[in-house]
Each structure stands twice: as C-alpha cells, then as structure tokens.
Amino acid sequence: MPVLNIKKFSFTYPGVDHPSLKDINLPIKRHKITALIGPSGCGKSTLLRSMNRIHDLYPGNKYEGKIEFTDTDKNISDILDIKKENEFIELRQKIGMIFQKPTPFPMSIFDNVAYGLKISGVKNKTELADRVEIALKGSALWREVHDRLDKSAMGLSGGQQQRLCIARAVAVKPEVLLFDEPTSALDPISTGAIEELIVELKKDVSIAIVTHNMQQASRISDYTAFMYLGDLVEYNKTENIFLNPQEKKTEDYITGRFG
Amino acid sequence: MRLLINKIFLGLSIFSALIGLAFLAWILTTLFIKGLGSFHFGLFLNDLIDGGLRNLIVGQFILAGIASLIGIPLGMAAGIYIQEYGRGRYADIIRDLSDIMMSAPSIVIGAFVYAVIVVPTGGTSGFAGAIALSIMMIPVVINTTDNMLSLVPRELREAGIALGASKYKVIIDIVIKAAKVGIMTGILLAFARIIGETAPLLFTSETSNYFSLDLTESFPSLTVSIYDLANEPEEASRDLAWAASFILTVLVLIINLSGRFITRNKK
Amino acid sequence: MEKIFQKLALSSASLVFILLVGIFITLYITAKPAIDEFGFNFITNSDWNKDVALESAPTTELTDSDDAMILDEDDIMLEDEDDMMLDDEDDISTKTIYGGLVPIVGTLLTTLIALAFSLPIAMGIAVFLAEIAPKNISNVVGVAIELLAAIPSIIFGMWGLYYFAPIIADLFGGYQVSLLTAGLVLGVMILPFMAAITRDSMNTTPAVLKESAYALGATKFEVIKDIIFPYSKVGIIGSIILALGRALGETMAVAFLIGSIFVLPSKITDPTISIPVAMANNFGEASGLGESALFYLALILFIISFAIISIAKFYFLKRAN
Numbered sequence: 022m023p024v025l026n027i028k029k030f031s032f033t034y035p036g037v038d039h040p041s042l043k044d045i046n047l048p049i050k051r052h053k054i055t056a057l058i059g060p061s062g063c064g065k066s067t068l069l070r071s072m073n074r075i076h077d078l079y080p081g082n083k084y085e086g087k088i089e090f091t092d093t094d095k096n097i098s099d100i101l102d103i104k105k106e107n108e109f110i111e112l113r114q115k116i117g118m119i120f121q122k123p124t125p126f127p128m129s130i131f132d133n134v135a136y137g138l139k140i141s142g143v144k145n146k147t148e149l150a151d152r153v154e155i156a157l158k159g160s161a162l163w164r165e166v167h168d169r170l171d172k173s174a175m176g177l178s179g180g181q182q183q184r185l186c187i188a189r190a191v192a193v194k195p196e197v198l199l200f201d202e203p204t205s206a207l208d209p210i211s212t213g214a215i216e217e218l219i220v221e222l223k224k225d226v227s228i229a230i231v232t233h234n235m236q237q238a239s240r241i242s243d244y245t246a247f248m249y250l251g252d253l254v255e256y257n258k259t260e261n262i263f264l265n266p267q268e269k270k271t272e273d274y275i276t277g278r279f280g
Numbered sequence: 281m282r283l284l285i286n287k288i289f290l291g292l293s294i295f296s297a298l299i300g301l302a303f304l305a306w307i308l309t310t311l312f313i314k315g316l317g318s319f320h321f322g323l324f325l326n327d328l329i330d331g332g333l334r335n336l337i338v339g340q341f342i343l344a345g346i347a348s349l350i351g352i353p354l355g356m357a358a359g360i361y362i363q364e365y366g367r368g369r370y371a372d373i374i375r376d377l378s379d380i381m382m383s384a385p386s387i388v389i390g391a392f393v394y395a396v397i398v399v400p401t402g403g404t405s406g407f408a409g410a411i412a413l414s415i416m417m418i419p420v421v422i423n424t425t426d427n428m429l430s431l432v433p434r435e436l437r438e439a440g441i442a443l444g445a446s447k448y449k450v451i452i453d454i455v456i457k458a459a460k461v462g463i464m465t466g467i468l469l470a471f472a473r474i475i476g477e478t479a480p481l482l483f484t485s486e487t488s489n490y491f492s493l494d495l496t497e498s499f500p501s502l503t504v505s506i507y508d509l510a511n512e513p514e515e516a517s518r519d520l521a522w523a524a525s526f527i528l529t530v531l532v533l534i535i536n537l538s539g540r541f542i543t544r545n546k547k
Numbered sequence: 548m549e550k551i552f553q554k555l556a557l558s559s560a561s562l563v564f565i566l567l568v569g570i571f572i573t574l575y576i577t578a579k580p581a582i583d584e585f586g587f588n589f590i591t592n593s594d595w596n597k598d599v600a601l602e603s604a605p606t607t608e609l610t611d612s613d614d615a616m617i618l619d620e621d622d623i624m625l626e627d628e629d630d631m632m633l634d635d636e637d638d639i640s641t642k643t644i645y646g647g648l649v650p651i652v653g654t655l656l657t658t659l660i661a662l663a664f665s666l667p668i669a670m671g672i673a674v675f676l677a678e679i680a681p682k683n684i685s686n687v688v689g690v691a692i693e694l695l696a697a698i699p700s701i702i703f704g705m706w707g708l709y710y711f712a713p714i715i716a717d718l719f720g721g722y723q724v725s726l727l728t729a730g731l732v733l734g735v736m737i738l739p740f741m742a743a744i745t746r747d748s749m750n751t752t753p754a755v756l757k758e759s760a761y762a763l764g765a766t767k768f769e770v771i772k773d774i775i776f777p778y779s780k781v782g783i784i785g786s787i788i789l790a791l792g793r794a795l796g797e798t799m800a801v802a803f804l805i806g807s808i809f810v811l812p813s814k815i816t817d818p819t820i821s822i823p824v825a826m827a828n829n830f831g832e833a834s835g836l837g838e839s840a841l842f843y844l845a846l847i848l849f850i851i852s853f854a855i856i857s858i859a860k861f862y863f864l865k866r867a868n
Binding site: 282283285286289290292293294295296297299300301303304306307308310311353354355357358360361362364365366370371373374376377378379380381383384385386387388389390391392394395396415418419422446447448451469472473476477478479482483503506507510511518521522525528529532533536537540 | 548549552553555556557558559560561562563564566567569570573574576577667668669670671672674675676679680688690691692694695697698699700701702703704705706708709710735738739742766767768769771789792793795796797798799802803823826827830831841842845848849852853856857860861
Binding site: 073075078080106109110111112113114117118119120121122124126127128136137140141186189190193 | 778
C-alpha cells in the first residue's frame with residue numbers, strides 16, 4: 022500500500038483555462054524515494070506542492086481527483102478533502118517539505134530545529150533538546166553546529182542551511198518528506214552530502230523529490246516519474262526508466278535530446 | 281488553542297484595519313459634505329477679497345510651479361550625479377543627506393528661508409515661498425531620479441558607450457528615456473506633495489486677499505488662507521475654508537492618481 | 548560638453564550638502580542671541596515671554612550706569628515727575644525671558660500619544676494588507692491608504708478641530724484643544740504613512756520562507772509572529788522611526804488642536820504648545836530676542852529630527868537592505 026496514492030489528479034491555477042496537471046496517476050511508495058523529472062514547466066513542482074496543499078496559501082486553485090494518504094495506522098484519507106485549518110496543520114506535520122533555496126528562519130540554529138516541535142505543543146525543555154539533537158545528528162549537522170546552537174542560522178553556509186532545514190522537517194517526525202529541487206542552489210560537495218542524507222532518511226520516511234538533475238534522480242531514487250507538459254508520461258523503477266524507457270519522449274529526455 | 285489564538289489575532293488585525301479605514305472614510309466624507317456644501321463655481325471667478333478663491337488657487341499653482349522649475353532640474357541633475365557619475369563616498373553622503381532632508385520638518389525650512397531671504401529682502405514674497413517649496417521638492421526628485429536610474433540595466437549604458445556615444449549623450453538619450461515614466465511619476469507625486477504644503481509658506485509667501493502675479497510681494501496661497509479662514513470666528517469664513525480644502529484635496533488626489541496611472545499604463 | 552554636464556550634475560548634488568549645512572548654520576546664527584542669553588537652561592525653563600525682575604548680582608555695567616544716570620537726573624528733577632521716574636525704573640529693572648521647555652514637552656508628548664495610538668492600528672493594517680487580505684482587496688485598500696497619506700495635513704487639522712475633538716472632549720472631559728486631541732489627530736495623520744511603509748517592509752519576507760513555516764504546520768499567526776516580524780524587524784522599526792520623525796515636525800495637523808498656549812499641561816486633556824506650532828503662530832509677531840528664541844526652538848527641532856532620521860536610515864533601513 023503506497024503512502025500517497027495520486028488518482029486521476031488534475032490541477033488548475035487561478036485565472037488559467039487549461040489545467041497545469043492532467044489526469045495524473047502516481048503512487049509514492051513507503052520508505053522509497055520517488056523522483057519526479059521532466060523539463061521546466063512540466064508540472065513536477067506543481068504536483069509536489071499539491072501533496073501538502075501548500076498551493077492553498079494562494080486562493081483560487083482547482084483540484085480534481087484524489088490524493089489518498091495512508092498513515093502508519095492504515096487510516097486512509099483524501100488530502101484533497103481537507104478544508105479546515107487544523108486539518109491542514111495536521112497534514113503538514115505529517116508531510117514535510119524542503120524547498121529549492123535553504124529557508125533558515127530568522128532565529129537561532131536550535132530554535133529553527135525546535136520550531137516545528139514548539140508549535141505542535143512540545144514544551145518540555147529536555148525533550149526539545151533531545152529531539153533537536155537527534156534531528157541534527159540525523160541530518161549530519163550535529164558535529165558542525167553542536168557548539169553554536171544558540172547562534173543565528175543565517176551564519177551557516179548554504180549546504181549547512183539546507184541540512185538544517187531537513188533537520189527541522191525531520192524533527193517533527195513526518196511520514197513523508199517532499200523535496201523541491203533541494204540541491205539546485207548548492208555546490209557539488211554540499212549536493213553530495215544532501216543526496217547521501219536523503220538516501221539515509223528513507224529508513225524513516227517516504228520521499229518524493231523533484232529534480233532537474235537526471236544523474237541525481239538515477240543516483241538516489243528507487244522510482245522515477247517522467248512528466249511532460251502536465252502529463253505523467255511514464256512511471257517505473259528508476260533503472261527501467263533510465264535503461265529501458267518505454268516511451269519515446271522519456272528516451273529523448275533522458276538522452277538529452279531536449280529539456 | 282493555537283487555532284483560537286490565530287483567530288483572535290487575525291480578527292484583531294482585521295478590526296484595526298477597519299478602524300483605520302473608518303477614520304479615513306470619516307475625514308473624506310466630512311471633507312466632501314462640508315466642501316461640496318460650500319462649493320460653487322463662483323469660487324473660481326472671484327478673489328478672496330470678494331469671497332472667492334481664484335487668486336489663491338492661481339497663486340498656489342504659481343508657487344508650486346516655480347518651485348518645480350527650480351527643484352526638478354536641480355533634483356534631476358543631482359540624482360544623475362549620484363547614480364551615474366558619483367564614485368564612492370561623496371555620492372553616498374549626498375544620497376543620505378538628501379534622504380534626511382526629505383524628512384526635515386517643513387516649518388524649519390520655512391524658518392530657514394525666512395532668515396536668508398525674507399529678512400534680507402525686507403518682507404515676505406512669492407519668490408521666498410517658491411524657494412521654500414523647491415527646497416522641499418529637491419530631495420524628493422533626487423530620490424526618484426536616483427531610484428529610477430538604478431533600475432536601468434547596465435548593459436543599456438554599455439551598449440550606448442560601445443556605439444561611441446559620450447557619457448552625457450548616453451545618459452540623456454538612453455538612460456533618462458528608459459527611466460522616463462518612473463521619474464515622471466515621482467515628479468508628479470512630489471508636486472502633489474508641495475502643492476498641499478502650508479508650514480513652509482506661513483512666513484515666506486504668507487498670503488494675500490488679492491490677485492497677484494508680483495513675486496516680490498506677499499503672494500496669495502490657498503493653504504495659508506485655509507489656515508487663516510478656518511481660525512476665523514465667522515461661519516462664512518469657515519465654510520470657505522472647507523470649500524478650499526475640498527478643492528485642494530481633489531487637486532492633490534488627481535495629481536497623485538495621474539502619477540500612478542502613468543506608471544500602470546506603462547506596465 | 549561632457550565636462551559641463553558633469554560639472555552641472557556635481558554642483559546640483561553639492562547643493563544638497565550646502566543647503567543642509569546652510570540650514571544648520573543659519574539656524575545657529577539666528578538663534579545665537581537666545582543661545583548666548585539662555586544657554587542650555589532654555590531647555591529646562593518653562594517661562595516664555597515673561598518679564599522678570601533683574602537680580603542685582605549678575606546685572607551688567609549697562610544697568611549700573613543707567614541707574615547712575617537716573618540718580619544724576621534725580622538731583623535736578625522736580626518732585627512732580629517722580630511718578631514717571633518710577634515707571635522708568637520699572638522698565639529698566641525687568642527683562643523678558645524665553646524658555647523652551649513647554650513646546651519641547653508638548654512636541655514630545657503629542658508625538659508619543661500619536662505613536663501610542665497609531666502604532667497598533669498601523670501594524671494591524673499592515674498585517675491585513677500583507678498577509679490576510681486577498682490580493683485584489685489588498686491592492687485597492689493599499690492604494691486608498693497611500694492616497695490618504697498624500698492628503699495635506701491641514702485637512703487633518705481642520706477635521707480634527709471641528710469633528711473629532713468635540714467627541715474626544717465629551718469622552719474624556721477637558722478641553723477640545725488639548726495634548727490628547729492634538730496627539731490623536733497627529734496619530735490619524737501618520738497612520739496611513741506608517742501602515743504603508745510597514746507593509747512594504749513585511750512584503751520583503753521571501754514567500755518561500757513563509758511557505759516553509761506553513762509546511763511545518765504553522766498557523767498564520769505563528770508565521771507572522773515567528774517569521775515575518777523577526778525577518779522584517781529592522782525595516783519595521785525603521786519605518787516606525789520615520790513616522791515618528793514626521794510626527795515630530797508636523798505643524799498644521801497639530802496647530803489647530805493643541806491650543807497654542809505656553810503652559811505646561813498638568814493633565815493629558817490640557818492645552819499646550821509644540822515647537823512647530825510655536826513657530827507657526829508666533830513668528831509673525833516676534834522680533835529681537837523672541838524671534839531668536841523661536842530660531843533656537845527650530846534648531847532644537849532640526850537636531851532632534853536629524854538625529855532620529857539618521858538613526859532610522861543608517862541603522863535600521865540600511866540593515867534591512
């Protein structure tokens with residue numbers, strides 16, 4: 022049973038006639054990494070941002086179809102049914118997101134990681150400290166920052182900031198993490214560290230990642246979905262997509278003929 | 281609990297926005313009701329001495345117009361210097377000083393002009409009032425020119441220079457043209473600001489009950505006369521003050537809106 | 548041609564520098580007689596235009612010689628002129644003193660009241676415009692607020708005197724012209740300005756930063772409190788200080804309402820005077836030392852607002868960029 026199951030999903034931005042995503046069917050499998058690839062404007066980020074309904078910060082979007090979410094207790098719910106504020110909050114605590122650019126909050130390193138915990142009601146100081154430490158260790162940042170937790174997060178390097186954001190997302194123990202081109206603003210060494218970390222994380226969470234970088238998709242993902250102009254062209258195990266694509270378009274894209 | 285706090289906070293914010301808007305609506309409706317109530321077209325035909333506003337409106341425009349004739353070229357030239365020629369600290373200092381001058385109390389500028397022009401020339405004059413207004417205007421024009429020129433891409437300048445044009449040619453023919461709309465908007469907003477000023481005119485131009493084009497004498501000013509009229513005990517004077525305020529506000533808003541309209545059309 | 552153009556631009560830019568220095572020097576020179584006469588006691592003295600008896604100890608030689616002359620004359624004068632003599636003596640043994648405490652206090656208090664009133668409302672409006680209202684409403688209301696910031700301040704003064712002050716006086720008692728009504732009208736006047744620039748500061752918060760807080764499950768209030776305010780803090784404080792500078796130097800909105808009397812207020816509902824209003828209403832009649840004292844006030848106001856705007860510009864707004 023996939024953790025997220027996207028069925029007949031269409032999405033239309035406000036003020037636009039044509040849907041940006043058309044009739045998408047895609048599973049996000051548990052404890053696997055699913056990569057979404059495709060040329061710019063293919064709708065891969067739009068799809069990712071539908072999974073935690075972050076689109077809803079801006080009114081007027083139209084959803085059709087279903088995105089079924091199966092939590093660890095096997096309860097199934099449709100993410101697109103959510104209307105109330107508290108349900109959104111719950112959803113976003115279960116499905117975390119990492120953005121293209123690092124987004125450290127204007128506060129200390131510790132407070133950044135503790136932020137999600139604090140707003141979800143964790144008050145106990147030792148519990149906070151423990152979970153911050155676990156999250157920072159889990160994102161391979163602890164060794165670098167443990168002696169300056171009270172310093173501003175703005176002072177970290179880009180790669181460190183991005184790992185901090187991952188630690189912040191991991192700290193609330195989500196079931197799914199959505200990565201929206203998490204390394205596109207980073208240098209190759211930081212990118213390597215983040216990729217390693219993402220692979221490490223799939224023990225605990227299920228992962229969907231949007232990437233521009235086909236090598237990255239082939240290096241880290243278990244499944245790959247190729248999207249083009251709002252359609253899901255092909256979805257398969259990553260090695261099949263890259264070694265034996267079924268669709269002409271997929272082949273053209275991964276061999277670099279366009280995109 | 282979190283959701284409740286959220287709701288309360290958002291409610292308070294919307295509430296305060298409503299309070300703010302209510303005040304502003306109150307002022308505007310007062311102005312419209314009182315102003316329109318005392319408004320008639322005879323106001324444009326008679327001078328203050330005959331119960332009209334003609335000399336004051338013309339006078340205010342002349343004051344602001346002369347201030348613009350002085351302030352716009354000087355402000356633009358200074359803005360061009362800061363953005364195009366200035367290197368290093370001096371340009372930065374001028375930019376900062378200009379920003380400070382933009383927020384200087386207008387009455388202090390009035391006092392300055394009083395000391396350096398009114399006293400030496402022996403009395404209040406339209407000329408002194410226009411100078412005071414131009415001092416208010418210069419930093420605003422500098423700020424606008426500076427900002428708008430900074431938005432012109434460097435490649436455009438380089439392309440002009442690469443064609444063999446001299447720097448000032450490039451600035452006048454290419455850079456200023458490219459920034460024209462923004463600068464014009466800024467100038468209109470600056471004009472809207474100075475035409476509504478009272479404090480710098482109080483003891484520089486003062487005002488006059490008669491029609492006058494003589495800039496060496498006390499000069500009719502709409503705003504200064506509003507202040508005088510509003511403080512008179514007779515109901516008729518106050519009504520005239522309201523009508524004058526109404527006309528002034530409509531003028532300021534029209535100028536302000538046309539400035540915005542230019543920008544929007546361009547976009 | 549190139550050279551001429553460049554020289555012209557440079558001289559225009561230098562004009563700003565010359566003007567600012569010129570204002571400062573002019574105010575200082577014109578205020579000099581009052582500065583020499585009253586020194587820094589000017590700031591702590593609450594008497595304005597008050598005749599006081601000269602004390603014998605510090606009086607100058609001039610007075611001594613005057614007295615001597617009178618005595619000399621006394622010898623040859625007839626008895627029936629004694630009355631006139633007394634009058635003369637009266638004039639000579641008094642001097643007019645000017646102290647700036649009342650307008651200084653009045654300026655600071657009206658500004659304080661204005662800020663206390665407008666700050667929370669302006670923040671509410673800014674939050675509403677930047678974060679709550681849908682885009683089209685935010686645009687319309689935003690332009691309305693900016694237009695209101697452009698309305699001449701004299702309009703606020705008139706409205707305040709005839710429509711707002713009577714209601715406040717009914718509610719809080721006291722005079723219709725008072726510190727309170729002047730401060731509140733001043734607050735209404737700076738409200739749109741403060742709201743507009745605070746909104747601009749808040750809008751500098753990157754959308755992705757807000758999104759990542761929402762993605763963690765934060766409520767709108769939490770995003771505003773924990774992300775937007777800390778992120779745009781320096782800009783917001785800078786905006787508030789700029790509004791404060793504007794309130795300090797405002798003349799017309801206050802002139803209608805403060806009462807314009809040189810008396811220290813004992814209650815918030817008492818009339819008093821502020822520096823700009825003291826200048827606006829007394830410049831015409833003043834001469835000599837009185838005029839110089841007004842320039843002294845202008846100098847004080849100029850220095851205060853210069854300092855405040857410099858702090859806002861260089862410390863807060865520079866850091867915001």
